[in-house]
Amino acid sequence: MTPDAEVLFGFNPVLAVLSDPARPVESLWIVTGPHGNRMREVERLASERGIRPKFVERVVVDRLAGGATHQGVALRVGARVQPTWDDLLARLDGVVDPVLLLLDGIEDPRNLGAIIRSAEAFGVEAVILPRDRSAPLSGVAVKASAGAAERVDVIRVTNLARAMRELKAYGVRVIGLDGDAGTMLAGESWHGAVALVLGGEGRGLRRLTREHCDTVVAIPMVGGVGSLNVATAAGIALYEVRRRRAGESARDG
Known part of the structure; x- marks a missing residue:
């Protein structure tokens, strides 16, 4: 894990990051099981960027999200560089x-x-x-x-x-x-x-x-x-x- 990397979770944050080619993604986790349209969109964007998701049990993403609601998806991404x-x-x-x-x-x-x-x-x-x-x-x-x-x-x-x-x-x-x-x-x-x-x-x-x-x-x-x-x-x-x-x-x- 690189310095300042952070874990984000939930469809909207994950889709926003995957849609931004300037944000380097280190890892993407998806809970194993049946998936709807939004998860398929996550997988499509990841594929376009050459990112291979890790399909894991829900407990893994629960731990990554610190117990917060995560909608079955999380990623580790380099921290966004903010203006001064x-x-x-x-x-x-x-x-x-x-x-x-x-x-x-x-x-x-x-x-x-x-x-x-x-x-x-x-x-x-x-x-x-x-x-x-x-x-x-x-x-x-x-x-x-x-x-x-x-x-x-x-x-x-x-x-x-x-x-x-x-x-x-x-x-x-x-x-x-x-x-x-x-x-x-x-x-x-x-x-x-x-x-x-x-x-x-x-x-x-x-x-x-x-x-x-x-x-x-x-x-x-x-x-x-x-x-x-x-x-x-x-x-x-x-x-x-x-x-x-x-x-x-x-x-x-």
């Missing part, structure tokens, strides 16, 4: 009105994966999170992303507050999401380059992170539910950003 923070800053000038997503201490890999899935669905340029006190981009996170983690840039920074200051110097408006904010999500303008900041599970935005936001907005809620899961909140917020931008473009046109 400097790479992202260098390309911002070439991107029209980018949307960035900053995560302040997301610790559950399933939440991280679900957020990355929404990030791809709504056209986020990159997901940025601190190196410490953040969930790893593990097989669990990649599976929860439904393969989106293979296509969305996930950039780790040493200091999130410093990254927010640098983004503002590049003309990016930094907008936090917090249930206690007085301004509602729909009341904010989302034109231009923006970075949406979400806090970690339970605690929300940390004080220092909130202080570095240009403004903070909330999702309007009714009923007895006091808060939303952070991944759910991310999906709602990113949809609203995309919806508002589409409306502004239609008016400008």
Whole structure:
């Protein structure tokens, strides 16, 4: 096993990797037994790349996936090379009105994966999170992303507050999401380059992170539910950003 190799599992992550010729695959395991169309697609892509699957008992893939749901397939792949923070800053000038997503201490890999899935669905340029006190981009996170983690840039920074200051110097408006904010999500303008900041599970935005936001907005809620899961909140917020931008473009046109 080469350094930094990782095990991914589940149809969407495995199909995403096999569809990317730049990702070197070390091993592919398939549970022995009758297979449906999606598994046959895995086998077809593997064959096209000259990869010979290892057909094994389910207990083998159970162990590789650490007990997580794996849908009968797993592979070992070299770690994806992510852009650096400097790479992202260098390309911002070439991107029209980018949307960035900053995560302040997301610790559950399933939440991280679900957020990355929404990030791809709504056209986020990159997901940025601190190196410490953040969930790893593990097989669990990649599976929860439904393969989106293979296509969305996930950039780790040493200091999130410093990254927010640098983004503002590049003309990016930094907008936090917090249930206690007085301004509602729909009341904010989302034109231009923006970075949406979400806090970690339970605690929300940390004080220092909130202080570095240009403004903070909330999702309007009714009923007895006091808060939303952070991944759910991310999906709602990113949809609203995309919806508002589409409306502004239609008016400008």
